[in-house]
Amino acid sequence: MPLAKVYSRFQRLFLGALLVFAGLLLLLGAASIPFLYESSTIKYRFGLDKTLLRVAQVLGVCAGYLLLIQLIFSARLKSFDRVFSLNRCLRLHRFNGLVIGILCLLHAILILVTEGLSAISLNIENWPELMGACLVLSILTIVFISWWRQSLGLAYHRWRLLHRTGTPLAVVALTVHILYVNDTFQYGFPRTLIFSVIGCYVLLYTWVQIKRFFSKGKPYEVVSISTVGHEAHCIELRARKNQHLDYIPGQFAFISLTSPHVSKEEHPFTISSTPSRAPNLQFTIRSCGDWTDTISRLRRKDKAFVGGPFGNFGHLRFPESREFILVAGGIGITPMLSMLRFMADVNDDRKITLIWSNRTRKHIVYPDEFSELEERLAGLSIMHVLTREPEYDGEKGRLDEAKFERLLSGCSKQSTVFTCGPPDMMKDTYWALRRIGFPRRSIIMERFSL
Secondary structure (H helix, E strand, C coil): CCCCCCCCHHHHHHHHHHHHHHHHHHHHHHHHHHHHCCCHHHHCCCHHHHHHHHHHHHHHHHHHHHHHHHHHHHCCCHHHHHHHCHHHHHHHHHHHHHHHHHHHHHHHHHHHHHHCHHHHCCCHHHHHHHHHHHHHHHHHHHHHHHHCHHHHCCCHHHHHHHHHHHHHHHHHHHHHHHHHCCCCCCCHHHHHHHHHHHHHHHHHHHHHHHHHHHCCCEEEEEEEEEEEECCEEEEEEEECCCCCCCCCCCCEEEEEEEECCECCCCEEEEECCCCCCCCCEEEEEECCCHHHHHHHHCCCCCEEEEEEEECCCCHHHCCCCCEEEEEEEHHHHHHHHHHHHHHHHCCCCCEEEEEEEECCHHHCCCHHHHHHHHHHCCCEEEEEEECCCCCCCCEECCCCHHHHHHHCCCCCCCCEEEEECCHHHHHHHHHHHHHCCCCHHHEEEECCCC
16 A cells, blocks of 8 residues: 655754744734734833733733644644644644633723723723623633533533634634724725635635535444454454555554444544555444443444554654664553554564553553564564553562662664653653653654543
């Protein structure tokens, strides 16, 4: 199978720096508008009131700019994925939402400090200000629910529906509020600018919605589903229309299934198969609540759509590296399984050290295949660490600095390190590796959440 396009490290750094610079330049331009095109509400103010009101307008304009570019981070643009990786874009989308909420709150507070409660009095003449107040409350609500969805017990598909409905409405309210709350955007260049920006947003939003509606992904069907470990299943999919997915080892894709036994909502999973073998795709999924608990109910011939691939996690992006260290936690082994399968098929002779933490021996997926991979790959050494099996003769307990110091004593500090697993485990792994001498740039982590 052909492999997906891969950017070199230099290309990613160069294009990433270029895009960040362009984004910051646009943000600076947006922040300058209240200075270059002073509204009448500021022109006749003096002293501290004028300063606070101007700061409030700058914060509001910046919040509006950041709200509009949220669509870029969540649109699953392949160009952005190749540069930043989609999981980083989604994390930035999440963090950016928090920043927007803070800016909106500060904007509202400064307006109330300078204007008093009269700014939001229930008077028809104050409708732009009242719309702004409702907009701030709406954005704060969206941010709160997005950050604490799991604590609130809100199912992912319900949250996604609320999010995808609430955000466009917030953009509409933002546009009306900006146009009518003062005279800055009512004439000349600012008005042309706001209509141009909103026009671009509408075009991108329409394109994203059309793409989601008509292009759910490449059509596949379930060939088999098998148990590969404790509460872990492997779904094997075959292309229905000879439209195969071109990917590289370590990438992930979005799956939506059409089956009477499983809900249709889409979910991201790492592709555990390798492009060096048959064109069928494999996804190894552990039951961990809600949707994943229903995976075992799938049947052969059930239909599936696969969108992607996405992600920059994978050894093919580091052809110059002569040694790899893989650190996996539980089912976080799946991208590394794809990498190891590929390396075995192409007779990769580089040194590979796999440290794999699981709760017990029964939680180890594909135990026979990993033994076979260790035989096929002369440079591969697998070290199992079990956290909840006291009678185990090997390494026990959580991974920490002392364990890494001991287990990696024969490895070069210039190795490329890949780590994937639970968030706390990856955080602890990162800092433990840094403390024993591994440079930051050599530690690659696969983490994303929706």
